[in-house]
Amino acid sequence: MEKHVEDEWKKLLKKKKAGEPAWQVVPILEFVEAKFADLLMLCPEHMQSYIGCDYTGASMRRYVLVQPREEAEEEEEEEEVDEEEEERRRAEWVERESARIEKLYAEQDADATKKRQQAEAGIFEDGEKVKQMTKAEKAEANKSRKEKSGHRWRKTPAKTNKPTKEEEKAAKKK
Secondary structure, eight states: OHHHHHHHHHHHHHTOOTTSOSSOHHHHHHHHHHTHHHHHTTOGGGEEEEEEEOTTSOEEEEEEEOOOHHHHHHHHHHOOOOHHHHHHHHHHHHHHHHHHHHHHHHHHHHHHHHHHHHHHHTOOTTSSOOOOOOHHHHHHHSOOHHHHSOOOOOSSOOOOSOOOHHHHHHHHHO
16 A cells, blocks of 8 residues: 555646645545555455445445454564463462452342341331222221211202392291
8 A cells, every 4th residue: 555655646747837835745645545445455454345334225245454363463472371370360360350359249148138127227229118999998088079078967968059038027027
C-alpha cells in the first residue's frame, strides 16, 4: 500500500502546475480516500471478507482488517510457560478463589444472622407484618354507599315535596 501511494504521489508532484501547493497533500489524501478499498485489497493477508446486512436488510459483502496468521502464531509461541510456572499460577488462582468464596459466605452468614435477630426482635425490613382482616372487619372498613348513609327510624315515608305555607300554618295551629 505504501509503495502504491508513494508512486501516485510522485506522479502528482511531476504533474504539478504553477500556482498549486508544492507538496500536493490534499490531492494525495483525496486519492487515498477514493481508492481506500482498492488499497486495502493490496494486502489480502490483512483482510477477511464476510456477508453482512445494511440498514435496509440487504446482504452485502463486507471486509474487516485482521492480524496476519503468521504474526498471531508467533505471538502465541513467544508466551511459552513451563510446567512449574503454570502450577504456581494455578495454585495462586485457587487461593484467590477460595478466599473470595469464603469472604462471600461470611458476608451472607453475617447478613442472615442480622436479619434473624431483627425478626426475633419484631423488626422487619418492610415494616410490620400485615394483619389479616376478617370478613366482618373488611365489610366494616369498606362500606358501600348505601351502608354509609344513615338508617330511617320512622315507619312513614319521607316527604317528597316541601310543605306549602298553608300546610305550615295548619300544622302550627294544631
